[in-house]
Amino acid sequence: MTARSGSWIGRVVGPVLIVIWTAVPLLWLVALSLKAGDHITDGRFWPSAPTLDNYGTVFGTDLFTSALRNSIGISLLATALSVVLATLAAYAIARLDFPGKKVILSVALAIAMFPTISLVGPLFDIWRTVGLYDTWFGLVIPYLSFTLPLSIWTLSAFFREIPWEMEQAAQVDGATPWQAFRKVIVPLAAPGVFTAAILTFFFAWNDFVFGISLTSTGRARTVPAALAFFTGASQFEQPTAAIAAAAVVVTIPVVAIVLVFQRRIVAGLTSGAVKG
Amino acid sequence: MVGVTAYPLARAVWLSLYSYRITDPAGREFVGLRNYGVVLSDRLWWSDVLTTVVITVVTVAVELVVGFAFASVMHRIVFGRRLIRTSILLPYGIITVVSAFAWRYAFALDTGFVNHWFGLGDFAWFGHRWSALFVISLAEIWKTTPFMSLLLLAGLAQVPRELLEAAEVDGATRTQRLFRVTLPNMKAAIMVALLFRTLDAYRIFDNVFVMTSGAQATETVSFLAYRQTITRTALGLGSAVSVLLFASVVLIAILFVKGFGVDLARARGER
Numbered sequence: 001m002t003a004r005s006g007s008w009i010g011r012v013v014g015p016v017l018i019v020i021w022t023a024v025p026l027l028w029l030v031a032l033s034l035k036a037g038d039h040i041t042d043g044r045f046w047p048s049a050p051t052l053d054n055y056g057t058v059f060g061t062d063l064f065t066s067a068l069r070n071s072i073g074i075s076l077l078a079t080a081l082s083v084v085l086a087t088l089a090a091y092a093i094a095r096l097d098f099p100g101k102k103v104i105l106s107v108a109l110a111i112a113m114f115p116t117i118s119l120v121g122p123l124f125d126i127w128r129t130v131g132l133y134d135t136w137f138g139l140v141i142p143y144l145s146f147t148l149p150l151s152i153w154t155l156s157a158f159f160r161e162i163p164w165e166m167e168q169a170a171q172v173d174g175a176t177p178w179q180a181f182r183k184v185i186v187p188l189a190a191p192g193v194f195t196a197a198i199l200t201f202f203f204a205w206n207d208f209v210f211g212i213s214l215t216s217t218g219r220a221r222t223v224p225a226a227l228a229f230f231t232g233a234s235q236f237e238q239p240t241a242a243i244a245a246a247a248v249v250v251t252i253p254v255v256a257i258v259l260v261f262q263r264r265i266v267a268g269l270t271s272g273a274v275k276g
Numbered sequence: 277m278v279g280v281t282a283y284p285l286a287r288a289v290w291l292s293l294y295s296y297r298i299t300d301p302a303g304r305e306f307v308g309l310r311n312y313g314v315v316l317s318d319r320l321w322w323s324d325v326l327t328t329v330v331i332t333v334v335t336v337a338v339e340l341v342v343g344f345a346f347a348s349v350m351h352r353i354v355f356g357r358r359l360i361r362t363s364i365l366l367p368y369g370i371i372t373v374v375s376a377f378a379w380r381y382a383f384a385l386d387t388g389f390v391n392h393w394f395g396l397g398d399f400a401w402f403g404h405r406w407s408a409l410f411v412i413s414l415a416e417i418w419k420t421t422p423f424m425s426l427l428l429l430a431g432l433a434q435v436p437r438e439l440l441e442a443a444e445v446d447g448a449t450r451t452q453r454l455f456r457v458t459l460p461n462m463k464a465a466i467m468v469a470l471l472f473r474t475l476d477a478y479r480i481f482d483n484v485f486v487m488t489s490g491a492q493a494t495e496t497v498s499f500l501a502y503r504q505t506i507t508r509t510a511l512g513l514g515s516a517v518s519v520l521l522f523a524s525v526v527l528i529a530i531l532f533v534k535g536f537g538v539d540l541a542r543a544r545g546e547r
Contacts, residue, residue: 014348014352015356022418116481117521118522120518121288121511124505247371265368265369269427
């Protein structure tokens, strides 16, 4: 009897607690973004007079719109480059047997765990000299160096599971090498590549350290950095609700990606660490 | 990728041997290890190290427990698997700065609801060192527990069912099964999760930046490096801090790998 009621608690109360845990801060952000004027500081959770004004303010602010453009552009660019390069590298690691394979994977992991801030000083100095400071590529390059290792790590775990004999089997059946690659290997590898792409995108979208250190204007400043320097519509207005609105806007892509690709993300996060 | 990490790191080591401010390039001079002496003999450095260590230990410990609870729930769940997975992944995917703002405004005196809910009057959370660190840690825990719990969930899946059933038949209690069967069998997963999260927590920056900017002695080592390098443009001194930060991260990793025998390649099934 106790065992059954115990598992009932585990099955119902547990999940509910998890949902509350993740939802409360998010709902709070949405609630805050709908408040205006005095209601912002009324100490309540829900807005008593919801308004969409803050979203208007945010989209009418150059600082935010340019940052949003930069964030989207830089994140997509970094993701595309990183995934292409990582696919090639992981393909080599998975298919070829060469000495130092383990070393490459270990180095990759070591770089991923690197304290980002340690690179900021020197990069700041170098970028100013070579003219990459405050440019898209000034951010894309460090993003690449941090996401490539992770992507290689994830992808090589995925690629090891692919039955490569199928490629030969297709060729025996009369497929050209290109056909064999495109019709057999690509569909098998696509989920892994996709997972790596999502994780890379999250990294670039989330980055703050490089964003504030290697940019100074709307030319390349990304959303997280812009949020931290956001001052609101006028100097005398608290930007609280506007920041909340901006925060909600940049969270929407994350929510969408999570909703659609949750299984891929979970597979990607755990592939390198625990499962073979 | 090595080029963008190894070269700047080498340059950081080199810069750390100079007294160099960007605003005064002509005044650059070689000072040997003096920057390290300046940093290591400064009480601020040690206060920042203490702050960082406290945040790291507290958040990782809490995350291990909460993350394990979450993992157990997800492991057993039958209905609503998708919903739980979605809600677990949201904090993971959300921008750290965004979550930091959410927590900051929730606890702030003017905009917050926390004080009203818990009847705390006008307690200024960000006005005292330990209460500010509490909020920072809470935000960090909220954001990163999902990652921990997913790694632990994968570990749970590797615990052989037969072992648990055999233990139950032999009359082992719930607690005994947890500590004698489940946990030892997922030791590798736990260690990997701890290693990842410890290294990650040690470089905490975003939350501190948004919530206190290092006020009330809540500055962390990463924040110190940032402040020296970018805000004060003291590249030499900042680089010394960066190199020390990097060294401590390497030290933590070595401790884990040698001390606890974490074998990443093996945990991954590669022998």
